[in-house]
Amino acid sequence: MTVNEQVAKDHGLKKDEFTKICELLKRTPNITELGIFSAMWNEHCSYKSSRLHLKKLPTKGKQVIQGPGENAGVVDIGDNDAIVFKIESHNHPSFIEPYQGAATGVGGIMRDVFTMGARPIANLNSIHFGSPQHKKTKNLLRGVVHGIGGYGNCMGVPTIAGQTSFDSSYNGNILVNAMTLGLVKKDKIFYSKAAGLNKPVIYVGSKTGRDGIHGASMASASFDEKIEEKKPTVQVGDPFTEKLLLEACLELMAGDSIIAIQDMGAAGLTSSSIEMASKGNLGIEINLNKVPCREANMTPYEIMLSESQERMLIILENGKEEKAKKIFDKWNLDFAVIGKTTKTKKIELYFDNKQVADIPVNTLVENSPMYDRKWKKAKLPKKIKIKKEDLKNLKIIDVLKKVLSNPNVCSKEWIWQQYDHTVMGDTIQKPGGDSGVVRVHGSKKAVAASVDSSAVYCWAHPSTGGKQVVCESFRNLISVGAKPIAITNCLNFGSPEHEESMGEFVECVQGISEAAEYLKFPVVSGNVSFYNQTKDEGIKPTPSIGGVGLIKDYSKMITMDFKEVDNIVLVIGKTEGHIDQSLFARNILDEKNGPPPEINLFNEKNNGETLLKLIDACYIKSAHDVSIGGIITAVAKMCINGSKGINLKKPKFLINEIEYFFGEDQGRYIIEITRKDLKKVTDMLNKNAVHFDELGVVNENQLYINDKTKVTIDELKTSNKSWLTNYMSK
Amino acid sequence: MKSSVITFPGSNCDRDMDVALKKFGFKNKMVWHDDAELPKSDLVVLPGGFSYGDYLRCGSMASKSKIMKSVINFANSGGMVMGICNGFQILVESGLVPGVLLRNKYLEFICKNVFLKINNKKNTYFKNINNDVLEFHIAHNEGNYFCTKDQLKEIEDNEQIAINYCNKEGKIENQFNPNGSIKNIAGIFNKEKNVLGMMPHPERMIDPYLSGEDGSLFFNNLINNIK
Numbered sequence: 001m002t003v004n005e006q007v008a009k010d011h012g013l014k015k016d017e018f019t020k021i022c023e024l025l026k027r028t029p030n031i032t033e034l035g036i037f038s039a040m041w042n043e044h045c046s047y048k049s050s051r052l053h054l055k056k057l058p059t060k061g062k063q064v065i066q067g068p069g070e071n072a073g074v075v076d077i078g079d080n081d082a083i084v085f086k087i088e089s090h091n092h093p094s095f096i097e098p099y100q101g102a103a104t105g106v107g108g109i110m111r112d113v114f115t116m117g118a119r120p121i122a123n124l125n126s127i128h129f130g131s132p133q134h135k136k137t138k139n140l141l142r143g144v145v146h147g148i149g150g151y152g153n154c155m156g157v158p159t160i161a162g163q164t165s166f167d168s169s170y171n172g173n174i175l176v177n178a179m180t181l182g183l184v185k186k187d188k189i190f191y192s193k194a195a196g197l198n199k200p201v202i203y204v205g206s207k208t209g210r211d212g213i214h215g216a217s218m219a220s221a222s223f224d225e226k227i228e229e230k231k232p233t234v235q236v237g238d239p240f241t242e243k244l245l246l247e248a249c250l251e252l253m254a255g256d257s258i259i260a261i262q263d264m265g266a267a268g269l270t271s272s273s274i275e276m277a278s279k280g281n282l283g284i285e286i287n288l289n290k291v292p293c294r295e296a297n298m299t300p301y302e303i304m305l306s307e308s309q310e311r312m313l314i315i316l317e318n319g320k321e322e323k324a325k326k327i328f329d330k331w332n333l334d335f336a337v338i339g340k341t342t343k344t345k346k347i348e349l350y351f352d353n354k355q356v357a358d359i360p361v362n363t364l365v366e367n368s369p370m371y372d373r374k375w376k377k378a379k380l381p382k383k384i385k386i387k388k389e390d391l392k393n394l395k396i397i398d399v400l401k402k403v404l405s406n407p408n409v410c411s412k413e414w415i416w417q418q419y420d421h422t423v424m425g426d427t428i429q430k431p432g433g434d435s436g437v438v439r440v441h442g443s444k445k446a447v448a449a450s451v452d453s454s455a456v457y458c459w460a461h462p463s464t465g466g467k468q469v470v471c472e473s474f475r476n477l478i479s480v481g482a483k484p485i486a487i488t489n490c491l492n493f494g495s496p497e498h499e500e501s502m503g504e505f506v507e508c509v510q511g512i513s514e515a516a517e518y519l520k521f522p523v524v525s526g527n528v529s530f531y532n533q534t535k536d537e538g539i540k541p542t543p544s545i546g547g548v549g550l551i552k553d554y555s556k557m558i559t560m561d562f563k564e565v566d567n568i569v570l571v572i573g574k575t576e577g578h579i580d581q582s583l584f585a586r587n588i589l590d591e592k593n594g595p596p597p598e599i600n601l602f603n604e605k606n607n608g609e610t611l612l613k614l615i616d617a618c619y620i621k622s623a624h625d626v627s628i629g630g631i632i633t634a635v636a637k638m639c640i641n642g643s644k645g646i647n648l649k650k651p652k653f654l655i656n657e658i659e660y661f662f663g664e665d666q667g668r669y670i671i672e673i674t675r676k677d678l679k680k681v682t683d684m685l686n687k688n689a690v691h692f693d694e695l696g697v698v699n700e701n702q703l704y705i706n707d708k709t710k711v712t713i714d715e716l717k718t719s720n721k722s723w724l725t726n727y728m729s730k
Numbered sequence: 731m732k733s734s735v736i737t738f739p740g741s742n743c744d745r746d747m748d749v750a751l752k753k754f755g756f757k758n759k760m761v762w763h764d765d766a767e768l769p770k771s772d773l774v775v776l777p778g779g780f781s782y783g784d785y786l787r788c789g790s791m792a793s794k795s796k797i798m799k800s801v802i803n804f805a806n807s808g809g810m811v812m813g814i815c816n817g818f819q820i821l822v823e824s825g826l827v828p829g830v831l832l833r834n835k836y837l838e839f840i841c842k843n844v845f846l847k848i849n850n851k852k853n854t855y856f857k858n859i860n861n862d863v864l865e866f867h868i869a870h871n872e873g874n875y876f877c878t879k880d881q882l883k884e885i886e887d888n889e890q891i892a893i894n895y896c897n898k899e900g901k902i903e904n905q906f907n908p909n910g911s912i913k914n915i916a917g918i919f920n921k922e923k924n925v926l927g928m929m930p931h932p933e934r935m936i937d938p939y940l941s942g943e944d945g946s947l948f949f950n951n952l953i954n955n956i957k
Contacts, residue, residue: 071797132850144837146838148840149839153839153869153871154740154742154780154784154842156742156743156779156780237781238783239780240740240782240783240784240785241783242782243739243740243742243780244739244740331739335800341774386902416841416948417838417841417842418838418839418841419839419841420839420841420843420869422841422867422869422931422934422940422941423743423746423869423934424746424776425743425745425746425749425933425934425936425937425940426940427940428939428940430941539898556938628910680929710855
């Protein structure tokens with residue numbers, strides 16, 4: 001095939017990009033080479049629209065061992081233990097083929113983690129669907145949940161937390177973000193940097209097939225009506241092979257044979273070989289006839305661009321081939337020496353004794369395009385005006401029931417009961433809490449993790465929204481008694497070629513940076529997913545933040561269920577009754593305008609750290625952060641989880657009852673303490689200048705408001721637990 | 731007391747079982763599926779997971795693996811063999827216990843705590859347990875126990891039903907059946923009661939910080955009974 005501008009365009013390369021390739025090579029690339037360029041230069045692999053802005057993210061910290069740039073981030077949790085973690089998107093494939101798209105998303109992120117030598121110990125996910133009324137939503141949700149479960153359950157890694165939301169902006173582009181945490185010894189971390197000349201390059205895992213060709217390019221474009229044609233670009237997962245690959249890799253890693261290791265994810269053999277060569281400032285030579293193939297007559301082009309799953313590329317020490325092969329034989333996996341490292345700093349590919357590609361590595365990596373895209377600054381929307389009489393007619397209990405059964409608030413038990421969340425025997429906080437918690441096997445330590453996003457806030461005002469998501473993650477970790485360590489982010493946006501979407505991206509990143517910097521909560525890994533767009537309709541900006549924290553002594557872990565009748569309940573943090581962009585305003589008043597709640601980073605940090613002190617002193621019986629739905633929703637969930645009631649009293653100051661209970665001011669937590677500790681706790685809050693209100697007293701099984709209105713907890717439980725199950729069984 | 735846990739390719743509760751057995755005093759060995767001989771054991775456990783990816787049929791390929799010949803001989807000579815979850819599926823496929831395990835009635839994987847009524851205490855597994863109801867954890871996609879009418883009659887006549895899904899009070903009713911199993915069956919014995927297959931995972935309930943502690947009760951009792 002002759003390569004020209006049109007062929008390049010079909011590969012997603014713009015005219016000027018094609019010209020640049022020809023200049024760099026000083027000739028026209030052949031079709032295999034063009035395929036390689038298109039794979040490396042697409043948005044998904046090159047971060048060409050985002051790189052410039054991602055540089056602003058704070059990535060360093062006392063506990064950070066490895067920041068962005070490797071397969072995953074690594075943080076120190078003491079005693080020579082480290083946690084490897086990352087979140088990644090698999091949005092486009094999951095919309096086209098929900099089961100396989102989601103399954104391979106989970107498989108891919110686990111590979112990123114065990115490539116570094118870590119055994120995966122927890123999975124999380126953040127999944128976003130269109131309006132429940134949209135005709136595709138139910139099937140997509142079912143397919144994605146089955147896919148996530150199908151892969152994670154088979155791997156024997158517990159899925160401990162997640163987030164699910166519904167919003168019509170995802171009607172044409174769902175989001176599936178998968179996160180994995182792994183545990184590794186600090187002195188046994190593996191990296192992808194090649195080193196040494198004439199070292200054998202080894203291919204292990206599944207055979208290469210024709211699946212997933214151009215998957216990364218597909219994920220770098222918007223959808224149109226021809227989306228069904230893209231099905232072949234979705235990979236097919238085999239969790240059984242991945243389980244074998246995990247065990248085989250960890251067995252090999254126990255020795256000292258490996259110089260570098262990299263999983264074959266997006267853009268398969270192309271990106272894995274090039275990344276290793278680039279990091280090591282070396283060349284790599286590969287004989288493509290040696291690559292184990294599933295199908296006959298695969299071309300070099302297909303072999304290089306296949307995204308077949310469950311494959312790894314390893315650079316071994318010389319002479320260790322036999323020993324390594326034995327391990328992979330034991331696990332019934334392919335093992336092939338396919339090439340060697342060279343000093344040429346080029347990727348040289350051979351097939352049938354002919355050279356089929358010859359590309360300097362730096363042209364693919366350092367010289368890849370980087371764009372300073374135009375972007376539009378968002379204005380802070382004006383506050384909405386609520387007519388007091390609109391509120392007067394509302395019955396607070398009716399509103400509460402509506403909020404609790406709202407698709408974005410209701411219990412997601414239907415989802416997480418399909419995920420094995422207890423395998424490995426260390427899950428001490430299951431899904432449904434503020435964070436999932438797993439013990440560090442055989443120690444007193446535990447790791448907490450949560451994944452959050454607030455697309456509505458980000459849409460209303462991106463920089464505030466960006467800040468808010470980081471704070472929410474911080475709060476979710478603190479609520480279970482964990483000290484926040486670091487985050488990973490999955491940045492889901494529309495087309496970077498649209499000034500508004502690009503602006504949302506830039507400002508969300510600014511917000512994330514500001515909050516992460518202030519809270520000393522650095523970003524250690526992540527990915528960017530642009531083009532979540534169908535024709536001209538993009539999604540609401542949805543950065544997902546995966547937070548990780550440490551509980552030094554898991555006997556001090558906190559859960560959100562109310563524990564004992566007669567205990568006192570306080571709300572920490574100031575309540576101003578911010579109603580704009582609240583769940584209440586959007587769903588009950590049908591008012592979609594206005595600014596999101598403001599973020600005060602000083603209060604955020606101070607409130608959180610003070611709560612951690614109270615937890616450490618063992619004063620806190622239960623805790624829960626206040627998020628969408630406000631105080632009363634948070635309290636109701638604590639009642640439901642603990643099968644206890646509460647006598648709620650609104651403090652006497654000038655905020656309307658509805659605004660007080662449903663407002664979404666930030667930096668707040670609900671805590672339960674015993675009567676005898678009340679004075680000590682309030683003294684400590686006062687001493688640290690933390691605002692608090694007394695909310696009420698825990699009772700047997702009723703929720704009272706100001707001694708008047710009441711509702712049984714069973715009734716609230718029904719509102720909260722039935723929506724999703726009913727929806728899915730219809 | 732010596733125990734052996736078999737690791738098949740795709741087993742994923744083998745470590746959890748190892749941890750549990752050791753915690754309650756067993757000297758446990760991990761045994762590779764491709765080995766021919768079982769080490770000397772008082773108890774052999776087939777753990778949960780997805781042996782051979784559950785391809786073909788859950789447990790069917792594992793039931794043909796090399797070590798299973800020794801396991802079958804060991805069971806036939808009266809040795810204690812316990813299969814949990816995927817291990818139960820392997821026992822069924824190898825013919826050590828009767829019946830089959832179908833896909834869950836609602837076609838979904840289920841992971842949650844369940845209550846189990848102990849149906850028969852005249853055996854080494856449940857003898858001396860004071861409780862009539864235990865709370866264990868299930869995590870499976872194919873736990874819907876089924877057998878023919880004739881088989882069911884035989885199983886009942888021989889008192890081979892070990893545990894049934896029930897509520898906290900021990901009531902065995904359809905609404906407490908998580909997966910559609912015939913007669914709410916969660917676990918069964920072979921005729922001689924030395925082989926036990928069950929879907930629930932006692933090894934996930936051995937610590938107050940996990941889902942519960944009824945697994946501790948089970949293992950403590952088990953090792954005392956074997957002694």
